[in-house]
Amino acid sequence: MTAYRAMPFHLETERLILRPWAGSDAADFSALLSERGKGTPAVDRIRTSIAELLTATATTGIALLPIQRRDEGDFIGYCGLIIGRSTIEEPEIAYEVFQRVQGRGYATEAAGAVLVAAVATGRKRLWSTVGAWNAPSLRVLEKLGFARDHVSTENNGEVVWLTRSLP
Numbered sequence: 001m002t003a004y005r006a007m008p009f010h011l012e013t014e015r016l017i018l019r020p021w022a023g024s025d026a027a028d029f030s031a032l033l034s035e036r037g038k039g040t041p042a043v044d045r046i047r048t049s050i051a052e053l054l055t056a057t058a059t060t061g062i063a064l065l066p067i068q069r070r071d072e073g074d075f076i077g078y079c080g081l082i083i084g085r086s087t088i089e090e091p092e093i094a095y096e097v098f099q100r101v102q103g104r105g106y107a108t109e110a111a112g113a114v115l116v117a118a119v120a121t122g123r124k125r126l127w128s129t130v131g132a133w134n135a136p137s138l139r140v141l142e143k144l145g146f147a148r149d150h151v152s153t154e155n156n157g158e159v160v161w162l163t164r165s166l167p
Helices: 023-034 043-060 105-120 136-142
Strands: 015-017 063-067 075-083 092-097 127-133 148-153 157-165
Touching: 015 075, 015 105, 023 043, 023 063, 023 075, 023 148, 063 157, 075 105, 092 105, 105 136, 127 136, 136 157
Parallel strands: 092 127
Antiparallel strands: 015 063, 063 075, 075 092, 127 157, 148 157
16 A cells, blocks of 8 residues: 555535546446547446446545536546556546537646645646647646646657646
């Protein structure tokens, strides 16, 4: 076990609720992933992925959480901390929202709540990795105080690595 506290797994903002995954999120999660243009993942496979996320959360104390709009009650994406290309000591912040709700500040609002949750764990730094083509995501990170660290080239193109120190 690490020296870090577990992050809170229920976060609320003015417009959003971030909460633990439920099996009932599988169809919405599959629809979100299908927007990447690589087909629609089978809902059964997504249920398995959700179970794996919950197991990883129990092990690591960090979580990727579904984002739900407070008033509408609908699933609009996810946001949270992952190990990804980074480490448990300095995890990555990750987020994705449906195209139909992009441009309304939801990713920034959710990621801001996750930043506060990351501070509560006692961590000193977070990372984020974003495709160089993804200007909206890069803007979200800029608003949250992330700074460009370096760029790497992967199979799917250039990846921008950003970092942010935590208080």
